[in-house]
Amino acid sequence: MLRGFYTATSGMMAQQRKQEILSNNITNAQTPGYKQDQAPLRSFPELLIHKVENHDIPTRSGFKPRTMTELGAINTGVYVNEAIPDFAQGALRETGMTTDMAIEQVDAPDENGSVFFAVQNGDGEERYTRNGNFTVDGDGLLTTNHGFYVLDADGNPIQTDGQEFDVTTEGVVELDGEAIPLALSYSAEPGQLTKNGQDLLELAEDADELADARAVDGLQISVQQRFLERSNVDAGQTMTSMMEAYRSFEANQKVVQAYDRSLDKAVNDIARLG
Structure with missing residues (x-):
């Protein structure tokens, strides 16, 4: 009985976590370049169930050996291991x-590969983003809407001295006859990037460094000035998934309540009769 109690409880916790992830997706449905998180459910390690039986052997002593018959495996619950970004x-x-700038990815050598703007966070570390909702700060430097410096191909902040500049489809900022290429980084496995808050992504500790997008064979991109990339959140589908998660939570909740009533009866009624 207790095993079923814990299984249903783990289901409630997993659906609650899934609901939180879906709610965050809805909240950021209008955030430029936002990549929705997915919440796959995984099962706990399986338990192998056996049945113990007695077999009669026609002997004078009436020997009855015990044997174990395998019935199969059973999972002991589910959990959400991590939120996985969808980089579509x-x-x-x-x-x-x-x-405003947007990266339009026309073709890539890897099916899941993705290109990012490189920026510098408040600690001076390089981070990545798809949110091209940039602005110019009081010093004339190009920054994200959170105030982080947008970097050029040499890893330096870009000085524009205002908002009068052009950006080519190759990602080159043209200003008073000067050409400043934006730092465009490519990851063949963007799943190695983790969200760092404020629309930033960072590499996992054991991940490979991102490559210069311009040096990747077979990669075709176009940087569109005066455009922004919408989030890839499908609001309708997300709302449907939230309702499914809520109903699954309720179903597991009813199972827990049923187990609670059974335990209450076993402790207070059956024990009293004994």
């Missing part, structure tokens, strides 16, 4: 702002 390309929308 979002649709582009025109804004008319010169500081």
Whole structure:
């Protein structure tokens, strides 16, 4: 009985975690370049169930040996191991702002490969983002909407001295006859990147360094100025998934309540009769 109690409880906890992830996706449905998180459920290690039986052997002593018959495996519950970002390309929308940029990925040598803008966070470390909703700070430097410096191909902040500049489809900022290539980083396995807050992504500790997108054979991208990439959140599908998670939570809750009533009866009624 207790095994079933714990199994149903783990189901409630997993659905609660899934609901939190889906709610965060809905919250960021209008965030440029946001990549929705997926919440796959995984099962706990299986237990192998056996049946113990007695077999009669026609002997004078009436020997009855015990044997074990394998019945099969059973899972002891589920859990959400981690939120996995979906790096699928979002649709582009025109804004008319010169500081807005979007990466349109036309073709890539790897099916799941993805390109990112390189930026510098508050600690001076390199991070990555798909949110091209940039602006210019008081010092004339190109920054993200959170104030992080957008980097050029040499890893330096980009000085624009205002919002009057052009960006080519190759990702080169043209300003007063000067050409400054944006730092565009490519990852063949973007799943190695983890969300770091404020629309930033960082590499896992054991992940390979990102490559210069311009040096990757077979990669075709186009940087669109005055455009932003929409989030890839499907609001309708996400709302449906939230309702499914809520109903699954309720179903597991009813199982827990049923086990609770059974335990209450066993402790208070059956024990009293004994």
